[in-house]
Amino acid sequence: MDTGRRQYAHARAQLPPETLSKLYHRDRLTLRQIAGQVGVSRQTVSRLLADYEISTIPATQRTKIHVDRDWLYQEYVTNRRALPDLARQLGMSTPNLARWATKYEIPMRPRGGPSHSSALAAAASAEAVPPILRTAAAAQGGRDRLARAEAASTFPTLTEAARALGTSQATLTSQFLRLERETGGALFERAERNRPMKLTTHGRRVIAAVRQLNPSD
Template sequence: LLEHYVKRRQTLLEVAAEAGMSPSNVAKWARTHNIPLRPRGGASHNESLRIRDTARQAPRILRPALNGLAAEERIRRFATASTYPTLGAAAADMGINESSLSSQISRLARDLGGPLHERAEQSHPMKLTPLGKRVAKAATAWLATRDELAEEMPSA
């Protein structure tokens, strides 16, 4: 329990699954052996635990945006949307709501310190700002590398 929960930072649910026990039973054993329990949610979730490592591996320009849950998804969606003439077209092809995509890109822009695109107007397509171009280029290369590595890793 100490090795998996404290040192490896697995969740109670993961430890319980490996041990063939219920999470409440694992929590009981942790209390019995004076192992402090982490609060529910937040830092006990796998994605939260990996954010810092992910940020260290990312290009410097993307690191400020890798600061919370779904950060990589926001970067991935911006990189995808940057190839479309409008956010509406991008959102439709991604199967998400345009306002959701717009708010995710707005948060990404806040995290990275400036606007990433200029909205499409009448007959003019959406245009990336200089920052947006650098972010899209870095994100596309970084995500392609991550995807290649994920494909090479054997599934558990």
């Protein structure tokens, strides 16, 4: 099977019609953001939309990506993540994200900065965490994502959680999709009519492990 077919098969497995429609229409993620979350090309996701007969959103109606300053500072400065990695997560180009950093007066690191040592330190500290969290905790920024998932679990909707955490719904969705890949299962059942968002069985295990890792005083 060639690369294109493998990507398409992988995308179909990760993005059934209902999931893709929710991410694209309800959560307003771009095709590039969705593609980045499942590790395929934007063209593959576009092909899925067509095959599922999901209507596309005209560019004039697409909400522009807003980058939260606190999130960018935390991930880029505190967690020492590389700008291209962050740009891929947000579904935008590296130069575009660099312009956001400049706008927020966040100092830019020289290319090839010391992100590798930060990654090694994160990996080492992950050995002390529960196995279900180990992959997530080893990733740069992983502990912050886990903390946000624990905090979000107390809210009835992702929109309210994002508002309370001072970030956008798209950013929170992107982070939770990554956590789901890192922990091996869906974390939340999304809010529907007359039913609040709630944790899945897997999500309850993850959040219990997070609370075990960071017990309340």
